[in-house]
Amino acid sequence: MEITDEIVDHIAHLARLEFNGDDKVNIKKDLSNIIDFIDQLNAVDTEGVEPLIFMSDAINVLREDKFEPSITQAEALKNAPNHDSDYFKIAKVLKK
């Protein structure tokens, strides 16, 4: 499958990344290699074979609806680059 500039731009946008100049050429080549590698799977005839989604046979791994104390507010916030005592702080999302 050919990886076009449009595909790179689209995926980069979704991942919030930017590729320009040589970076873009390189990532195009890398992505093409990855896709070609995976494409080898298409050689296998899977006619009539149910898709396998999960590797384990486990089903219904559920938990009871029971509250258990976890971390404190201070612990929740401490690793964030910017926060006050109540909230995570990030760059303004909405333009006024």
Add this chain to the structure above:
Amino acid sequence: MELSDEIRNKYQPVIGLEIHAQMLTNTKAYSNDKNEYGSPPNTNVSPITLGHPGTLPKMNSKTIDFAIKMGLACDCDISPEQHFARKNYFYPDLPKGYQITQDTTPICTGGKIVIKDDEGNDKSIALTRIHMEEDAGKSIHDIDPFNTLIDLNRAGVPLIEIVSEPEIRSSQEAYNYVTEVRKLVRYLEICDGNMEEGSLRCDANISVMLKGAKKFGVRVEVKNMNSIRNVQRAIEYEINRHIVAIENGEELYQETRNFDALKGTTTAMRSKEAANDYRFFPEPDLQPIKITTEKVQKLKAEMPPLPGALYSKYTNQLGLSSYDAQLLTDQKDIALYFESIIEFTKNYKGAANWLMGDVKSYLNSNAISIKDFPVSAERIAGLINLIDSGAVSHNLASQKIFPELLKGNDSAEEIAKKNDWLQNNNADEIKDIVLTVFKENPEEFERFKNGEKKLMGFLMGKVMQKSKGKADPKSASKMINDLI
């Protein structure tokens, strides 16, 4: 622009609704931190909710039960096998960078919600699906002038999303549909249905087409309507906007629009160029779910009576008016109280009148719910039966016995006996009283006899006074007419 009915009637609105309902579980969908509205910010969180690397979700069994109950209430098929999916997008209040939802295998498929159409007739709105997912956190834009603040208490709160087919045809039908869904989740006690707090949210997909057209018009999605009334207003606004655009030959865009409740208008939120590509794929961290017939049967047995079934029972079997049936089934607790009353009396209309009259106004003036009402359904039924037996008048029951019922535990009959309020139906005694009244008020008696009918009230008053309010008014008035 005001549209004439003539232009308006050329077009057919087509509406589909997506309703998100927050489940009334104790804990989150995939982790055991608290699901609670109104806690201090970022206190109902855990490493899973925060999306820390290496954490693994684990499904809350209660969410599955709740979703199945909603499916059963809507006549859906319950999927025997299902799994979860990742919906990928970046937004600051979505810490993992994806939402765990269901894509190809929703827990419920098909089904319907029965509503009233604009003419008041029953109409079935088909459901596409009901699936389970999680809520995002909250972004707060108006506290800090320089930053957006993030509160992740809501992140991971379990949701069900109820998706209708585009079978709703007017803003009134949409209003009735959301009202019905809210009533159902409240009857099932799986969601509190509070739209102001966002525990029930509605997105509307709206398009219009010429009547008789085969192809739907350009569709927009409207969000941010925090009351059922606003759902109706937003849809009405959009229908109008679409028709005006089509009439003026302007192009409409498929886009997401935001409703502004103050102005009553909608504005574009996301442009179509930035259309999202969610790259769904099966969620590898949650194992598939299998639901047995036994499990579904067990949940079915736990289901409360539902408003639709109660409504039919009241109108078809009990002979109540559609208005009464509507009022009685509006809230589950009221309906259940009514169900209890009619175990003890066959006077269904009387039971409805007492419940929606004296009882309801007591609840309102004391700002309490029927759960805290001090009088048992059996004692209210006793009061109704006492009136029906002719032992007390409705007025006396309402003004004197009802307040006494509220105070203690005596039955209506015991209260009436103790206070000597039982009516006198004894014809001889009433005759004596009437004759005494005639004798003591000769002038009024003469005038009444000569046709001055309005003096009936005066004479009745005297009779009631003499009998200390115990004479049965019907017998007394008949006696007065018989004796002149």
